Amino acid sequence: MSSNEMSKMKFYCDDNRCIECDGCSVACAEAHELPTGVNRRKVVTLNEGIEGKEFSTSIACMHCTDAPCEQVCPVDCFYVREDGIVLHDKNKCIGCGYCLYACPFGAPQFPRDGAFGTKGAMDKCTMCAGGPEETNSEKERHLYGQNRIAEGKVPVCAAMCSTKALLVGEAQEVAKIYRQRVSSYGKGVQSAPYGW
Amino acid sequence: MDGNASMKGKVMRKYFYFIIATLFLASAAYAADSQIWGDMRVTNIFGYGQVESKNLGPLFTMLQSEYFPMIFFGILVGVPAAFAMHYLAIGPKVFPHGGKKIYIFSVFNRFVHQVAALSFIILVPTGFMIVFGDKLGGGSLIRLAKDLHGLATVPFAIVVIPMFLMWLKDAFFNFDDVKWMMIVGGYLSKEKRPIPAGKFNAGQKMWYWIATLGGMIMILSGAAMYFMDFDIAWLRxxxxxxxxxxxxxxxxxxxxxxxxxxxxxxxxxxxxVFAIKGAIHSIIDGHMEEEEVKILHSSYYKKLKDQGKV
Structure with missing residues (x-):
């Protein structure tokens, strides 16, 4: 494993732990002061009511390594940071919707802002890493929300997840935590602490 | 008379349906339940690349990232380049514009055509601007192009059905068109020999079908992308x-x-504008040079002559 791959940032939602409290999406919307109708993060429940098959999970931009949104954008407004976080420039975005068609996760959101219901600039999860504006500037906060990564903080959704279902961090670290959880199922109380 | 009335009724009904469908898309866009970000969101993830999915997500990503802009660039450069070579090597056809003229296009024909023409003059360049948005820097300029692209669709959507109907009977392909294709419309030579074509030649007919039926497909697919989160169950x-x-x-x-x-x-x-000097005037004042009709639309000229109209 190259050191480059080690440093890619990833989200992972452990559906054995997610209790559909919606805390992550509320925290996200409040922290970034998102307009109503824009859900950067959303909790969904599958197979509702079917015993043994029902589970919930939290979805947002998954910051793909081969981000399809970045590949299809006609104005090339996406950029992928060294650490793998996929961000975009709202001043370049024309709100065409192509990124949404390419995205497997339905991550791109489009606020309706024109008189004729034209789509505004796309909005999506930034993994709390802001955008291309000056770091922690008022402009960045207004367009993209908080830049917690720059402040050395964990993205707000994972930070407040009460069951620590939602994990975020370097891919290898997230994998390590999940591996530990899986291997300790059914073995009573763990000696290692939860989370990171 | 009776047949004519029922035909008109049919036309009106078709037109009505088209308007309704457009309005339907618009109103459905504001339906409360999101078809993309609601409960459907997870179903959509499974639909991305799983065995039973249509694989349209990866297909669109591949086409848009590797082929679409390149093909548009090829058309934008290649087609005019080919015509520039034609113009230099063979040159335009010039007909005298002072002789007898034949009245071809009614005021209604010309009005419908001009509305469509104005829409296309906006639609085509703005479309190219969106395709090459990255080269133009994106941002407000391309956003303006996108908005104009949507606005210019409205007048075209109003005239596309009248245009489809008013020229339909002259647009069916016949044996003349096969002969026209064999000699590529006579554009490969400078000689003025009568060319087999009715009111419209095979090239014009192709353009008719692409502009009307293709145009309707463009309107509907464009409207779907514009309204995005509409809820039309029967379409699904x-x-x-x-x-x-x-x-x-x-x-x-x-x-x-x-x-x-x-x-x-x-x-x-x-x-x-270029290949047949002055041809554009026929759609401006409705009159076409008799000599031009005789050569370029020989079958049509014969028909007019048989009817004693010339």
């Missing part, structure tokens, strides 16, 4: 596609049909 049932896959299919169709529309639009402009 008929196509068997989820909302997000309908959008992906619309984007693919809009681009592919767009290739044909822009290639033939450039051809249409070249033919009327």
């Amino acid at each position: 049932e008929i196509t068997g596609l989820s909302q997000i896959d309908i959008l992906r299919a619309s984007a693919i169709i809009h681009n592919v049909v767009g290739f044909a529309v822009v290639a033939l639009f450039i051809t249409h402009v070249y033919m009327s």
Whole structure:
């Protein structure tokens, strides 16, 4: 494993732990002061009511390594940071919707802002890493929300997840935590602490 | 008389349906339940690349990232380049414009054509601006192009059905068109020999079908992308596609049909403005040079003569 791959940032939602409290999406919307109708993060429940098959999970931009949104954008407004976080420039975005068609996760959101219901600039999860504006500037906060990564903080959704279902961090670290959880199922109380 | 009335009724009804469908898309856009970001969101993830999915997500990504802009660039450069060579090597056809004229296009014909022409003059360049948005820096300029692209669709959507109906009977292909194709419309030689063609030649007929039927496909696929989160259950049932896959299919169709529309639009402009000097005047004042009709639309001229109209 190259050191480059080690440093890619990833989200992972452990559906054995997610209790559909919606805390992550509320925290996200409040922290970034998102307009109503824009859900950067959303909790969904599958197979509702079917015993043994029902589970919930939290979805947002998954910051793909081969981000399809970045590949299809006609104005090339996406950029992928060294650490793998996929961000975009709202001043370049024309709100065409192509990124949404390419995205497997339905991550791109489009606020309706024109008189004729034209789509505004796309909005999506930034993994709390802001955008291309000056770091922690008022402009960045207004367009993209908080830049917690720059402040050395964990993205707000994972930070407040009460069951620590939602994990975020370097891919290898997230994998390590999940591996530990899986291997300790059914073995009573763990000696290692939860989370990171 | 009776037949004419029922025909008119049919036309009106078709027109009515088209307007209703457009309004339906618009109102459905504001339906409360999101078809993309609601409960459907997870179903859509499974639909991305799983065995039973249509794989439209990866298909669209591949086409848009590797082929669409390149093909549009090829058309934008290649088609005018080919015509420039034609102009230099063979040259335009020049007919005297002072002789007897034949009245061809009514005021209604010309009005409908001009509305469509004005829409296309906005639609085609703004479409290209969106396709090459990255080269132009994106931002407010391309956003303006996108908004104009949507606005210019409205007048075209109003005239596309009248245009389809008013020229339909002259647009069916016949044996003349086969002969026309064999000699590529006579454009490869300078000689003025009578060319087999009715009111419209085979090239014009191709453009007619692409501009009207293709145009309607462009309007509907474009409207789907514009309104995005509309809720039309029967559309999903008929196509068997989820909302997000309908959008992906619309984007693919809009681009592919767009290739044909822009290639033939450039051809249409070249033919009327450059290749046949002064041909454009027939759609401005409705009159066409008798000599021009005699040579370029020989079958039509014969028909007019038999009817004693010339």
